[in-house]
Amino acid sequence: MSNIDQLSVNAIRILSADAIQKAKSGHPGLPLGVAPAAYELWSRHMNHNPKNPKWENRDRFILSGGHGSMLLYSLFHLFGYGDLSIEDVKNFRQLGSLTPGHPEYGHTVGVEATTGPLGQGMAMAVGMAMAEKHLAAVFNKEGYDVVDHYTYVLGGDGCMMEGISSEAFSLAGTLALDKLIVLYDSNNISIEGSTDIAFTEDVMKRFEAFGFQTIEVKDGNDLAAIGAAIEEAKADKTRPSLIKINTLIGYGCPAKQGKASAHGEPLGEDNVAALKENLGWPCKGDFEVPQEVYDNYKAIAEDRAKAEDEWNKLFAEYCEKFPEMKTLWDNYYNGYDLTALLESEEYWAKGDKPEATRSTSGAVLNMIKAHMPNMIGGSADLAPSNKTDMKGAGDFSKDNYAGSNLHFGVREQAMTAITNGIALHGGLKPFCATFFVFSDYTKPMARLSSLMKLPVTYVFTHDSIGVGEDGPTHEPIEQLAAFRSLPNFTVYRPCDRVETAAAWAYAVTSKETPTGLVLTRQNLPQIAGSSKDALKGGYVIAASTKAEPDAIIIASGSEVSLAVGAKEQLAAEGIDVRVVSMPSMDVFEQQSAEYKESVLPKSVRKRVAVEALSDFGWYRYVGLDGAVVSMKGFGASGPANVLFEEFGFTVDNVVKAVKGIM
Numbered sequence: 200m201s202n203i204d205q206l207s208v209n210a211i212r213i214l215s216a217d218a219i220q221k222a223k224s225g226h227p228g229l230p231l232g233v234a235p236a237a238y239e240l241w242s243r244h245m246n247h248n249p250k251n252p253k254w255e256n257r258d259r260f261i262l263s264g265g266h267g268s269m270l271l272y273s274l275f276h277l278f279g280y281g282d283l284s285i286e287d288v289k290n291f292r293q294l295g296s297l298t299p300g301h302p303e304y305g306h307t308v309g310v311e312a313t314t315g316p317l318g319q320g321m322a323m324a325v326g327m328a329m330a331e332k333h334l335a336a337v338f339n340k341e342g343y344d345v346v347d348h349y350t351y352v353l354g355g356d357g358c359m360m361e362g363i364s365s366e367a368f369s370l371a372g373t374l375a376l377d378k379l380i381v382l383y384d385s386n387n388i389s390i391e392g393s394t395d396i397a398f399t400e401d402v403m404k405r406f407e408a409f410g411f412q413t414i415e416v417k418d419g420n421d422l423a424a425i426g427a428a429i430e431e432a433k434a435d436k437t438r439p440s441l442i443k444i445n446t447l448i449g450y451g452c453p454a455k456q457g458k459a460s461a462h463g464e465p466l467g468e469d470n471v472a473a474l475k476e477n478l479g480w481p482c483k484g485d486f487e488v489p490q491e492v493y494d495n496y497k498a499i500a501e502d503r504a505k506a507e508d509e510w511n512k513l514f515a516e517y518c519e520k521f522p523e524m525k526t527l528w529d530n531y532y533n534g535y536d537l538t539a540l541l542e543s544e545e546y547w548a549k550g551d552k553p554e555a556t557r558s559t560s561g562a563v564l565n566m567i568k569a570h571m572p573n574m575i576g577g578s579a580d581l582a583p584s585n586k587t588d589m590k591g592a593g594d595f596s597k598d599n600y601a602g603s604n605l606h607f608g609v610r611e612q613a614m615t616a617i618t619n620g621i622a623l624h625g626g627l628k629p630f631c632a633t634f635f636v637f638s639d640y641t642k643p644m645a646r647l648s649s650l651m652k653l654p655v656t657y658v659f660t661h662d663s664i665g666v667g668e669d670g671p672t673h674e675p676i677e678q679l680a681a682f683r684s685l686p687n688f689t690v691y692r693p694c695d696r697v698e699t700a701a702a703w704a705y706a707v708t709s710k711e712t713p714t715g716l717v718l719t720r721q722n723l724p725q726i727a728g729s730s731k732d733a734l735k736g737g738y739v740i741a742a743s744t745k746a747e748p749d750a751i752i753i754a755s756g757s758e759v760s761l762a763v764g765a766k767e768q769l770a771a772e773g774i775d776v777r778v779v780s781m782p783s784m785d786v787f788e789q790q791s792a793e794y795k796e797s798v799l800p801k802s803v804r805k806r807v808a809v810e811a812l813s814d815f816g817w818y819r820y821v822g823l824d825g826a827v828v829s830m831k832g833f834g835a836s837g838p839a840n841v842l843f844e845e846f847g848f849t850v851d852n853v854v855k856a857v858k859g860i861m
Contacts, residue, residue: 200422203495208238208422209478210277210492212451215269216474217485218291218298220465225292225300228461229267229355231474232419232446233384237270239425240351240382241278242499244433246506249279252309254507255532255625256348259327261312263320263354264384265301266463271310272298277488277496281308285486304623304651312623313651316643317354318361321381322613324352325367326620328379328439329595329605333575334531334626336601338524343517345510345528348378349433355384356394359402363644365409366613371439372410375597379439380432381411384419386448392459406441419446451478531573531626540570541704547731550696553722556756557660559699560718561586564630564658567707568592568603574707575621576630576656577605579614584720585632585660611637615644615657622653628707632658635717636666636675638682645713649687652711656703658718662692663811664846665721665757670836680815682715689785692717693733694740694759695725698782701733705786717756721839724760729780736786737798741766741778748777750805750857753820755781758809758828758848765853776857777803784816807856811848826856 200208211234219225241247245258262271269291275283283297290296297307301315311327314320328350335346358364371379383402387394403413412435414428425444432440449461452474466474475482481489518525540546546566550559568574568589575595578585582604593602607614614631621629633641638659648655664674682690689712691702699718706714732738741763743749750769754762759780766776779798781787787795799806799820806825808817814829821827828847835842843849 203491204238204422206489206492207242207277207495208234209480210488211238211270211273212478213475213480214273214276214288214486214488216452216466216471218269218272218288220468220471221289221485222292223465225269225465226266226463227269227466228386228388228448228463229264229384230270230273231450231452231456231461232386232448233267233270233353233444235420235422236382236384236425236444237274237353239422240429241274243426244429245351246348246503248504248507249309249500250504251507252280256346256510257507258348259311259324259350259624261314261320261324261327261350261352262302263314263324263352263358264317265314265320268298268300268302271302272307275307275309277493278500279497283308289486312620313647316647317357318363319616319644319647321352321354321358321364322367322616323620323623324350324379324381325371325376325613326617327624328371328376329374329617330621330624330627331378332374332376332600333595338528340517340521340524343513343520345514345517349380350378351380351382353382353384355386356389356398359383360398363612363616365405366610367617368406368409368411370608370610370613370617373597375410375437376439377436380429381439381441383441383443384446385443386446388448388457388459388462390459390462403441403443410438412438412440414440414442416442416444419444420450453477535571535573537567537570537707540567541708546700547697550725553724554696555720555722556693556695556699556718557584557586557720559696560658560703560716561588563700563703565590567703571628571707573626574628574630575603575605576618576632577607578632578658579607579611579637580609581633584634585658587630587632587658607631611640612644615641616647618655619644619648619651619653622655623651630656630658632660634661634673635659635678636661636673638675638678638715642681645682645688645715646685648713649685652687653713654706654709654711655713656706657713657715659715660718661720662717663719663757664830664834664842665719665811665839666834667720667839667842668836671833674834675812676830676833677813677815679717679812683784683816687712689714689783690717691715691783692756693782694756694780695723695729697729697731698733698780701731702782705734705783719757721757723757726759726763726780733780733782734786735790735794736783736788737779737781739777739798740780743775743777745775747800748803749775750807750861751777751779751799751803752807752809752853752857753779753781753799754809756810758811761848761850761853762809764850765857768850768854769857774857774861781820805860807853807860809848809853811843811846824860826860828853828856
């Protein structure tokens with residue numbers, strides 16, 4: 200290792216240690232241990248341009264071990280990403296800074312994914328690698344590989360312990376994602392001490408079983424060995440690669456290196472001083488970096504940028520030779536205009552017979568796919584039940600990366616993170632699907648969708664006790680309340696074909712918010728009053744005769760028909776009721792105060808909500824004087840119609856509830 204290389208590696212370590220010490224919190228162990236691997240990758244092997252961090256054909260780098268965020272911020276500062284200043288580094292972990300405790304996508308220039316929950320970055324990297332393969336199959340022509348880049352992901356023992364990593368890498372091996380390279384920071388230390396207390400498996404053998412090429416670097420400070428391993432990984436054109444890099448956590452700090460205490464707490468002022476002395480750091484003050492180091496990083500950045508210059512020339516020739524592909528590229532990366540479809544009579548046509556909203560959803564999905572070719576997605580081995588198969592779109596596999604139907608296998612956690620990765624990559628409009636009760640497996644990754652403002656679509660079918668004979672293990676109860684409580688996540692539970700079309704219209708036109716479509720297994724009647732007003736989240740689906748009704752019934756999904764039936768029965772008894780369909784509380788709350796008052800006037804305090812799930816969240820609409828017909832416990836096994844009667848989801852019981860508050 201040359202002197203300038205050594206200084207450049209140590210600059211990452213020193214900036215990380217100083218920033219964490221100043222913040223009095225953070226995780227110095229990872230950046231101190233893997234600084235050489237990061238420097239070698241970024242300086243000699245990874246195609247990136249700090250002056251254009253969004254270059255479409257850049258190599259992606261995801262720090263799955265997001266607690267080691269100062270590794271990224273040090274790299275960004277030294278390479279000149281977004282002009283991340285030394286003052287930004289000094290403000291590590293402070294309110295409003297560009298250097299938050301964990302990397303945040305969309306907040307700090309250069310961050311490819313929000314990470315921190317261990318393992319999720321690993322799975323998102325698989326999604327990015329899948330996106331690269333699909334887009335390459337769509338766009339590349341002989342002699343014009345305009346989509347041709349690698350995805351690198353770095354994580355440690357914790358990421359390897361999390362089950363989501365195994366789910367994702369099992370799929371990556373099956374799909375032969377050869378441009379996925381996993382850098383495994385193996386230091387045998389976790390927060391509680393040696394990994395031997397809970398993690399003694401042979402990770403290399405596990406990855407061999409997944410179908411990966413496996414490479415080991417004995418010394419994590421050996422730049423030449425690390426570089427050779429990366430090139431060996433890139434040379435394998437049939438398998439993804441794992442590079443195990445043996446490191447020493449907290450390297451360079453005599454009192455901390457190799458110890459669990461190096462993981463998640465500042466080194467301490469004396470230990471930072473000892474680190475600098477031990478590494479032979481030439482600067483005495485905090486946050487001081489020799490000018491020759493900055494000059495080295497600048498020269499490297501300029502050299503790395505040449506890859507984009509070459510690509511720009513290639514892409515210009517490609518566009519000239521294949522103008523139709525340039526149009527396709529612009530549509531993929533800038534988004535399709537769906538105005539004509541979403542304003543057509545065909546799209547909003549009423550259903551002519553009872554139908555499960557999952558089936559309606561499948562028909563609408565295929566209609567949208569015909570106008571949005573870059574839509575890609577699939578289910579956790581449930582496409583026939585979720586109705587998410589896109590007809591004629593082909594199946595994505597190692598033999599056909601051009602296919603748009605993704606088969607995730609029974610891997611809900613990895614599926615969701617992979618879908619996030621596809622969205623992060625750019626150029627594609629992804630969705631994923633499973634039974635609503637299994638949305639529990641997707642929740643942590645859906646939360647990251649919301650945090651990162653990714654407009655991913657979630658198709659959740661089999662939405663209530665209507666699942667029937669499969670029983671309480673498969674009948675969701677509390678899941679709807681959980682997703683409604685998630686900030687920046689929109690839930691739609693439609694009652695018929697028109698409302699399902701509205702839900703999909705909202706989902707595919709959303710720019711910064713993921714959407715969950717909660718759909719029935721059982722057939723539902725088409726409601727006469729359903730309309731495009733479902734795009735407002737809540738609306739009057741059956742009006743009262745009087746301007747001010749005697750009571751209001753509010754319902755969603757399969758229970759809207761019960762509410763309409765109860766209205767008719769109450770009318771025969773002289774009680775004039777308004778029925779409000781509430782497919783999306785989230786969207787309704789975004790409407791003006793005037794609109795919400797027009798739908799749910801404050802003067803009408805007698806209100807009943809009906810929903811075959813938990814009542815959590817409904818009292819904001821029914822108030823202290825109202826009532827909720829809902830599930831009070833778990834479901835049971837039996838035919839759906841029997842269960843609805845057993846648990847009180849009948850017209851008679853809704854009528855009884857309204858009378859009870861009159």
